[in-house]
Structures are given as C-alpha cells and as structure tokens.
Amino acid sequence: xxxxxxxxxxxxxxxxxxxxxxxxxxxxxxxxxxxxxxxxxxxxxxxxxxxxxxxxxxxxxxxxxxxxxxxxxxxxxxxxxxxxxxxxxxxxxxxxxxxxxxxxxxxxxxxxxxxxxxxxxxxxxxxxxxxxxxxxxxxxxxxxxxxxxxx
Amino acid sequence: xxxxxxxxxxxxxxxxxxxxxxxxxxxxxxxxxxxxxxxxxxxxxxxxxxxxxxxxxxxxxxxxxxxxxxxxxxxxxxxxxxxxxxxxxxxxxxxxxxxxxxxxxxxxxxxxxxxxxxxxxxxxxxxxxxxxxxxxxxxxxxxxxxxxxxx
Numbered sequence: 001x002x003x004x005x006x007x008x009x010x011x012x013x014x015x016x017x018x019x020x021x022x023x024x025x026x027x028x029x030x031x032x033x034x035x036x037x038x039x040x041x042x043x044x045x046x047x048x049x050x051x052x053x054x055x056x057x058x059x060x061x062x063x064x065x066x067x068x069x070x071x072x073x074x075x076x077x078x079x080x081x082x083x084x085x086x087x088x089x090x091x092x093x094x095x096x097x098x099x100x101x102x103x104x105x106x107x108x109x110x111x112x113x114x115x116x117x118x119x120x121x122x123x124x125x126x127x128x129x130x131x132x133x134x135x136x137x138x139x140x141x142x143x144x145x146x147x148x149x150x151x
Numbered sequence: 152x153x154x155x156x157x158x159x160x161x162x163x164x165x166x167x168x169x170x171x172x173x174x175x176x177x178x179x180x181x182x183x184x185x186x187x188x189x190x191x192x193x194x195x196x197x198x199x200x201x202x203x204x205x206x207x208x209x210x211x212x213x214x215x216x217x218x219x220x221x222x223x224x225x226x227x228x229x230x231x232x233x234x235x236x237x238x239x240x241x242x243x244x245x246x247x248x249x250x251x252x253x254x255x256x257x258x259x260x261x262x263x264x265x266x267x268x269x270x271x272x273x274x275x276x277x278x279x280x281x282x283x284x285x286x287x288x289x290x291x292x293x294x295x296x297x298x299x300x301x302x
Contacts, residue, residue, distance in 0.1 A: 045216060052203070052212045052240065061203045065196060068299045088239025088260070089203065093299040109239070148219045148244040 007031035007077040008099060008123070010040045014055065015079040015101070015131055018042035024146050025131040026080045028055035030063050033073025033096070039063025045146050054146070055079065056086035060093070071095055079128040081108040083147055091116050101128030105136065106147065158182035159250060159274070161191045162228040165206065166252070166282055169193035175297050176282040177231045179206035181214050184224025184247070190214025196297050205297070206230065207237035211244070222246050230279040232259040234298055242267050252279030256287065257298065 007029045014027025029040035041058025044050045053061070056078050063070075071093040076082075079101035082090065087109025090098055097119040103110065110120050136143045144151040158180045165178025175194035183189050192209025195201045204212070207229050214221075222244040227233075230252035233241065238260025241249055248270040254261065261271050287294045295302045 049216050050212060051214060051216055051244075052208050057203050057208075061201060063202060065200050065202055065296065067296055068301050071299060084239040084243040085236060086239070088235040088237070088242075091239075092235040093202075145216065145218055148222060150219050 006035070007037065007075060008101070008125075010037060011055070011077040011079050011101065012125070012127060014040055014042040014059075015128060018047075018055075019131050019135065021047050023047050024142065025135050026055040026078070028059040028076060028078040028086075030059045030071075030095070031075045031077065032070060038066065038070065038074065043146065046142060052085070054083060054086050056082055056089055060089055068094070075099055077101075079125070080132060081106055081110060081122070082113075083108045084112075087112055090118060094118075097121065099123065101125040102132070104129050105132040157186070158188065158226060158228040159252070159276075161188060162206070162230050162252065163276070163278060165191055165193035165210075166230040166279060169198075169206075170282050170286065172198050174198050175293065176286050177206040177229070179210040179227060179229040179237075181210045181222075181246070182226045182228065183221060189217065189221065189225065194297065197293060203236070205234060205237050207233055207240060211240055219245070226250055228252075230276070231283060232257050232261060232273070233264075234259045235263075238263055241269060248272065250274065252276040253283070255280050256283040 010029035011027045019025035023046040024043035027042040030038045039062035044053035075097040081103035099121045161180035162178045170176035174197040178193040180191035181189045190213035195204035226248040232254035250272045
C-alpha cells in the first residue's frame with residue numbers, strides 16, 4: 001500500500017469512527033514526507049463539546065509537538081474540504097499537500113491553500129460524501145454549527 | 152470598564168498566566184456583541200504538549216459549542232497578531248473584530264482578516280510586547296516551533 005493510500009484510508013477510518021460515535025463524520029491523517037503517519041483524528045464537536053477539534057485540528061493535535069521540519073513535505077489527508085480554520089492550520093505548518101476526500105457537500109479554503117503554494121488533490125470519494133450527506137440530513141443543526149453557519 | 156477594556160484585560164491576564172507557567176505568553180478572550188466574555192485562554196504548547204492550542208483556539212475551545220449567532224458581532228481580543236490557523240478560526244466563525252495587543256514581534260493574518268471584512272485593531276501594548284520579547288529571548292526554539300518556523 002502506498003503512503004497516500006495509507007493516509008487516505010486512515011482519514012476515512014477516522015470519518016467512519018466519528019460516524020459510529022454519532023459525531024460529525026470527518027476524519028484526517030497527517031503523513032510525513034517519508035510516508036509515516038504522524039497523527040490522525042476525527043471531528044470531536046459532539047463527542048467532546050469542542051468548537052475547535054475539527055478533523056484536521058485533531059490530527060495535528062494527536063501528532064503532538066513537532067519541529068517545523070516535520071511538516072515539510074507532509075500531506076494532510078482529510079475526508080472533507082477543509083474549513084478556513086483547518087486551511088489556516090495547514091498554511092501555518094506549511095504542509096506540502098492537502099488530499100481531500102470530497103468537496104461536494106462543502107468547499108473550504110482550497111483556493112487559499114493553492115495561493116500559498118500548497119498542492120490540493122480532490123478525490124471525490126463516494127463513501128466520504130455518503131457519510132456527510134447522511135449526517136447533514138439527520139443533524140443539520142450540528143453540521144451548520146460546526147462550520148459557523150446558520151441552519 | 153467598557154466591554155473592550157474587559158476583553159483586552161482578560162487577554163493580557165491570560166498572557167501573563169501563560170508566562171507564569173513557563174509557556175508561550177499569548178492570551179486571548181472572545182467577547183460577544185453585548186459585551187459578555189464567552190471564553191478566554193492562553194497558549195498551551197508547553198503546558199499540554201499541544202500543537203493547536205494557540206491562545207485564540209484555547210479561547211474558542213473554552214467558550215464551548217455555540218451557535219453561529221453567538222459569534223455575530225463578537226470580538227476576539229488577542230495579545231499577539233494571530234497566526235494563519237487562528238486567523239482562519241476567526242474567519243470561519245465570522246467574528247466582527249479582532250483586537251491585537253501587538254504585532255511588533257510577529258505579524259500574522261491581519262490582511263486576510265481585513266479582506267474578509269473583519270475589523271482589525273492593533274493596540275501596540277508594551278506589556279504584550281515585553282512578554283513576547285522575554286520569551287523569544289529565553290526559548291527561541293519553542294517560539295519558532297509554535298509558528299511552524301525553523302529557528
């Protein structure tokens with residue numbers, strides 16, 4: 001399995017885990033330049049009452065303290081297009097690439113990432129999209145709260 | 152005391168608290184449109200080994216889950232110019248204004264905030280600057296790690 005496969009699979013695994021917990025079903029995984037998983041996690045709004053533990057933030061948090069060099073050449077895999085906060089986190093830590101499961105249900109800061117020289121890949125993965133569509137149908141209020149939007 | 156005074160004082164109090172704990176001395180406070188403190192916090196990189204609990208993220212996290220309407224008209228007070236992650240968090244939650252203690256030691260996403268219609272006020276507070284200068288002199292490695300830069 002390639003590093004990209006492993007990172008994306010871990011992100012989808014996290015999204016499924018979030019779904020099984022009744023949470024916002026978004027997962028992420030940070031993979032180093034040499035293919036090592038540095039951290040992975042999923043959205044914890046519902047599980048922890050968290051306003052900031054989006055999937056990408058969880059993955060960065062779970063990776064722990066790292067020197068700037070650890071993020072060089074790294075890829076952030078995320079099941080959904082990243083919001084402005086998670087986009088900014090990727091910009092701040094200067095990851096090389098963001099691989100996105102899908103951007104049909106939400107489009108975040110993809111153009112801003114590109115403007116900062118970060119490669120953006122969108123996979124349009126059916127499972128990622130199905131997890132989000134199910135959640136948004138069942139719990140629209142929780143979803144809109146998660147992205148700072150009125151329902 | 153005006154709402155602005157209370158919010159900024161709370162942010163500086165948090166920065167001092169971070170300093171007394173040996174941490175990155177940056178504090179923040181989120182104040183609602185009607186002057187109520189919704190949450191406050193300080194950088195927890197050293198205290199919690201956290202890669203994401205910058206001051207503004209801590210303040211948002213400590214405010215807990217809130218509907219989008221709670222951020223409308225809100226002000227984020229922060230002792231230091233916000234990094235790209237914290238800038239993105241303010242953009243995502245659509246705060247009205249960001250009041251910055253100082254931007255002499257670091258300039259973050261101020262122009263991006265303005266481009267999104269968020270008011271930016273820089274106070275150039277001497278104490279905020281002194282706290283940062285002392286920390287950067289004593290622990291440069293921790294500081295550069297916190298903003299994803301090589302020392």
